[in-house]
Amino acid sequence: MVRRLKPLHAKLTRDLWRIKGQALAIMLVIGIGVALQVMMTGLVASLSQTRDAYYERHQFAQVFAPVSRAPEHVAGQLHDIPGVATVQTRISGMGLIDIPTREIPVSARILSLPTHELRHLNEIRLTAGRRPDSGKSAEIVLLDSFAAAHSIVPGDQIEVTLNGSRRTFDVVGTAQSPEFIYYAAPGEMIPDDARFGVIWIGRPALAAALDLEGAFNEALITLLRGAVVDAVLDDVDRVLEPYGSPGAYGLADHPSDRFISEEIAGLEISAKNVPPIFMLVAAFLLYIVTSRTIQSEREEIGLMKAFGYTDTEVSGHYVQLVVIIALSGALFGCLLGVGLGRMTIPLYTTYYKLPFLLFRLEFSSFVTGILTSVFVATLGGAFALRRVFRLTPAEAMRPAAPPDFSKAGNVGSHVMTFLDQPTRMVVRRLVRQPWRMMGAVAGIAAGMALSLSMLIIYEGFDTVLDRTFNVIDRSDATVSFVTNAPVKTIFELERLPGVTLAEPVRNVAVVLRNGRRSHSGAVTGLAPQSQLFRALDSNAAPIPLPTRGIVLSTPLADILDVGIGDRITVDIREGSQMVVSTRVAGIAQSLIGSPAFMDIDALNSLMGEPLRVSGAYLSIYDGEQDAIYTALKGMPMVAGVSLRREAEQAFQEVMNQGAGSSRFIMGFMAFAITFGIIYNVARVAQDERARDLASLRVMGFYKSETAFVLLGELGAVTLVALPLGVLLGNGLTTLIAAGFSTDLYQIPVVYAPKAYGTAIAVVVGAALASGWLVWRDLGRSDITLALKTRE
Incomplete structure (x- = not known):
């Protein structure tokens, strides 16, 4: 057996060198599929394991229960709830930080720290300095990323407007917290280190500033193993309802955890769905290469069988060819995946504030990637290997019977008379071998579909940006108030010099329900x-807000599974805390978040609080911004100011430098695969027609005419593949867009002409490049060797 295999090994080496171009193209496709799987699986492990360890070490709470004001003794009632392990109360508030280098005030979340040094829930992680001295009310710890964005270090002082009064605080330390892995300013969903900060201060000092001595306005709770979260939440709401509770929520609804969990879930879905697409393309290419190799080596197969090689040994030889290509591609993909994963990690640490994040290698992803690639590649080659078993030595050593084209008909006989001989040869091959041509068309169309889908995704991201910040939101600034203010505040803002228009907004925390489906969020009341x-x-047309009913965004309507005319339950979690039923009056398009809208007067009437607002949208004359921002800094009721242009820039950075940047990696891979597929099709056609092309040269055809016979076929196949690639790309885009969409943003499928034009240009460019490489090889080919035959 060993003696017999040695010649086959030598033949295997020669075969691999002969088809090195096709082999490299297939290895590229397999490698990209495996690389994506290794990268995405590693990112999932890195993010989830680091997050879980961070939560555990710093005792991150599992239930959060905000209230307006509750006496401290209520904590004992919370602790008695079945399933509750630990209860810790704290004080939370909002303030404005005056940064001298910024024209507008910066919103800040202000949280109390226990006076004791014992471990506590949501424990901070000091990155510099120390904790505040319990006896010094002016000492604070600042969120590390915010301090770095403004070059604030321990020892500096900052001015903070808290509860209407401005105070000077000493920064004694900077810290990170598991509560703020992902954070954004109130009313926004996009993180920006420079525009929102967090301050930790000793509890006695914050209690005095907010008039909450002997009371709390938020409870942190951990649960016993096996506790039912929903049951605990119901009991917590029952205890805190008399104290103005907007409703307790679990870890899954915490903004920071929700966003990072959504990112992990999206990566898991992509790791399962994207790599198989590349594997199937690779299997198709291997089938073409293997079947062509077997067809061209009939005589060699007959000789091997005549010399005593069994069907198993001969098939094993070709299986080795397939496995070597697949294994090489898989190993290349493993290395590429590790490299891409390590390159991607810094993109995630820009927006997910974890204490550390190292790319973790998942052994299972290597095993899965290698085994899957070998299995799929072998499966593609197995269909071609069936011919080996059907060939007897005598039959194999005879030349193959000429193809029977009698059933092809005399297609286009009148047209053919007007064509020159090389063009007729191209047309005849296309007509007489339709299945082989359709295989090439399918391969090129698959490559184009990958490229087109990523280009449409690019357009979708741009559409999200433009429609959100130029069509839906047309304000210059958004002002939020410390508490719900009277509507006359809007008129005061409108009277500021430079303000052209001020419109009210009211945000109310609610839980929307439809049967068993529910969503915790807010209703936005608009003028x-x-x-x-x-x-x-x-159609991007404004929806008139009715005096009765609610308008849901498309993602929210999908979550609740409702349409126009359906009724939903609105559980109001502030003020009167009523539970009402209302009709869905409209469905609005929203590409960021899952908002719900109502007429502001109808919402206030529902709340029993007429003429109240929680913020305003401002339109400002150019050149008057600085004066407006200075005036807003001095208003005690202003809790924060957000500029639309800054929010747009922050969102752009999230998409281009954060998690959304993975689309560029996938786009580059799609373009590489497109070239690999087209090049493979061109080389297979060249090898199949090597003897025909050599005969034409001997008969006196010029090199250009000979090349036209081959490249004309490639051009025709490419042109036929373009419309099919468009159809496949449209379908594939829907799947990829769903994978990119998260709670943070929804990526629409935008069929922009630019995307189609670019995708067509990519395919045509790849065909031209592949044609040039094949044309170059034609000039180097040995005509005498190509004409040799064993007949």
Whole structure:
């Protein structure tokens, strides 16, 4: 057996060198599929394991229960709830930080720290300095990323407007917290280190500033193993309802955890769905290469069988060819995946504030990637290997019977008379071998579909940016108030010099329910004819807000599984805390978040609080911004100011430098695969017609005419593949867009002409490049060797 295999090994080496171009193209496709799996699986492990360890070490709470004001003794009632392990109360508030280098005030979340040194829930992780001295009310710890964004270090002082009064605080330390892995300013969903900060201060000092001595306005709770979260939440709400509770929520609804968990879930879905696409393309290419190799080596197969090699040994030889290509591609993909994973990690640490994040190698992803690639590649080659078993030595050593084209008909006989001889040869091959041509068309169309889908995704990201910050939100600034203010505050803002328009907004925390489906969020009350912030339909036309009913965004309607005319339950979690039923009056298109809208007067009436607002949208004359921002800094009721242009820039950075940047990696891979597929098709056609092309040269055809016979076929196949690639790309885009969409943003499928034009240009460019490489090889080919035959 060993003696017999040695010649086959030598033949295997020669075969691999002869088809090195096709082999490299297939290895590229397999490698990209494995690389994506290794990268995405490693990122999932890195993010989830680091997050879980961070939560455990710093005792991150599992239930959060905000209230307006509750006496301290209520904590004992919370502790008695079945399933509760630990209860810790704290004080939370909002303030404005005056940064001298910024024209507008910066919003800040202010949290109390226990006076004792014992471990506590949501424990901070000091990155510099020390904790505040319990006896010094002016000492604070600042969020590390915010301090770095403004070059603030321990020992500096900052001015903070807290509860309407401005105070000077000493920064004694900077810290990170598991509560703020992902964070954004109130009312926003995009993180920006420079525009939102967190301050930790001793509890006695914050209690005195907010008039909460002997009371708390938030409870942190951990649960016993096996506790039912929903049951605990119901019991917590029952205990805290008399104290103005907007409703307790679990870890899954915490903003920071929700966003990072959504990112991990999206990566898991992509790791399962994307690599198989590349594997199937690789299997198709291997089938073409293996079947062509077997067809061209009939005589060699007959000789091997005549010399005593069994069907198993001969098939094993070709299986080795397939496995070597697949294994080489898989190993290359493993290395590429590790490299891409390590390159991607810094992109995640930009927006997910973890104490550390190292790319973790998942052994299972290597095993899965290698085994899957070998299995799929072998499966593709197995269909071609069936021919080996059907060939007897005598039959194999005879030349193959000429193809029977009698059933092809005399297609286009009148047209053929007007064509020159090389063009007729191209047309005849296309007509007489339709299945082989359709295989090439399918391969090129698959490559184009990958490229087109990523280009459409690019357009989708741009659409999210433009529609959100130029069509839906047309304001210059958004002002939020410390508490719900009277509507006359809007008129005061409108009277500021430079303000052209001020529109009210009311945000109310609610839980929307439809049967067993529910969503914790907020209802946004807008002016009936709002101009600065609008609810739009699918055609980007404004939706008139009815005096009765609610308008849901498309993602929210999908979550609740409702349509126009259906009724939902609105559980109001502030003020009167009523539970009402209302009708869905419209569906609005929203590409960021899952908002719900109502007429502001109708919402206030529902709350029993007429003429109240929680913020305003402002339109400002150019050149008057600085004066407006200075005036807003001095208003005690202002809790924060957000500029639309800064929010747009932050979102752009999230998409281009954060998690959304993975689309560029996938796009590059799609373009590489497109070239690999087209090059493979061209080389297979060249090898199949090597003898025909050599005969034409001997008969006196010029090199250009000979090349036209081959490249004309490639051009025709490419042109036929373009419309099919468009259809496949449209379908594939829907799947990829769903994978990219998260709670943070939804990626629409935008069929922009630019995307189609670019995708066509990519395919045509790849065909031209592949054609040039084949044309170059034609000039180097040995005509005498190509004409040799064993007949």
